[in-house]
Amino acid sequence: MACSYPDHKQDTDQDLESVPLVALNMSVRRKLGLYLNPRQTVAADWMTVAEEMDFTYLEIRNYEAFKDPTKKLLEDWQARSAEVSVGKLLSILTKLERTDIVEDLGPMIDEDVRKYYESLKKKKEEPCLPLQVPEVDSCAPRTPETLGLTTQDDPEGLPEKFDAFICYCKSDFGFVYEMIRELEQTQYKLKLCVFDRDVLPGSCVWTITSELIERRCKRMVVVISDEYLESEDCDFQTKFALSLSPGARNKRLIPVIYKQMKKPFPSILRFLTVCDYTRPCTQAWFWVRLAKALSLP
Incomplete structure (x- = not known):
């Protein structure tokens, strides 16, 4: 689907099927909520949209508890x-x-798409170098990259904060999505930082990750798997978080195992208490324990 709004100002049409939903900023998402949140009798509202996105009846009913169901719906669909x-x-x-909605928000969406492609171009032209590991520099960033990092960041207000940063590799995202359902959409009402869902594209991955772990998230959940052991991103995130909390005095890191592993458990985390989803005898308490650990001050 190509851009085809009135007063379209881009030199060439962009294929919007290739533009991830995360490219839409807070202004567009808020306006979508203004259109879709009120229950409609003659026009499609957020519930009808949720059905088209293949959400189940029970999932849709749960969204009714949120003040801005459209916002939550877009976040979960994106995830x-x-x-x-x-x-x-x-x-x-x-x-x-x-x-x-399409006609009213068209110019705003065009602008977000333009910025998205510009950020990709800038990223290719100015590749950033990763921080050295294990020597982690946790000093304040020297650039304004830490402004407007996440989908809910307001550049003119306070930065978005989270209860926990989720460290995971792509192959484990199915479990991460289950974690979102169990911890965010239930009575716990926790707020998780899931990189692929919450972080806007275009900035240096290492800078963003460092800022989120150190200043935006109270804790970090590490999803352990064989694939995690081979991930450079997970390795950096884990070592950076450990460097901020020597000896895990503040229970900053919480390792989670959700499936059987063929490889040995990472030695760097061997001194931490593990939340193990693979043990049938403790599985019934798994989400309660994890939620309480993340809820601590």
Whole structure:
């Protein structure tokens, strides 16, 4: 699906199917909520949109508890698959005959798409070098990159804060999504920082990660698996977090095992108490224990 809004100002049409939903900033998401949050009798609202996104009846009913269900819906839809795009969202709105939304937000979406492509171009032209590990520099960043990092950041207000940063590799995302359902969408109401869902594209990955772990998140959940042991990103995140909390005095890191492993447990985390989902005898208490650990001050 290509951009086709009135007063379109881009030199060439961009394929919106290739633009991830994370490219849409807070202003667009808030306006979507203004259109979709009120229950409608003659036009499609957020519930109808959720059905088109293949959310189940029980999931949709749970979203009713949120003040801004559209915002939460977009976050979870975005977290479900890397293939969720701006184009798919517009296709759903068009299919549901909400052309009023598409036309009204078209210029704002065009601007977000333009910024998204500019950030990709800048990233390719100015590749950033990773921080040295294990010598981690936790000093304040020298650039304004730490402003507007996440989808809910307000550059003119306070930065978005989280209860926990989730350290995971791509192959374990199915469990991460289950963690989102169990800890964010239940009575615990915790706020997790999931990189692929919450972080805006374009900035240096290492700088963003350091800022989130050190200043934005109270704790870090490390999803341990055989694939985790081979991930350079996970290795950096774990070592950086450990450097901020020697000996884990503040229970900053919480290792989680959710499936059987063929490789040995990482020695760097051997002194920490593990939350083990693979043990049938403790599985019933798994989410309660993890939620309480993340809820500590």
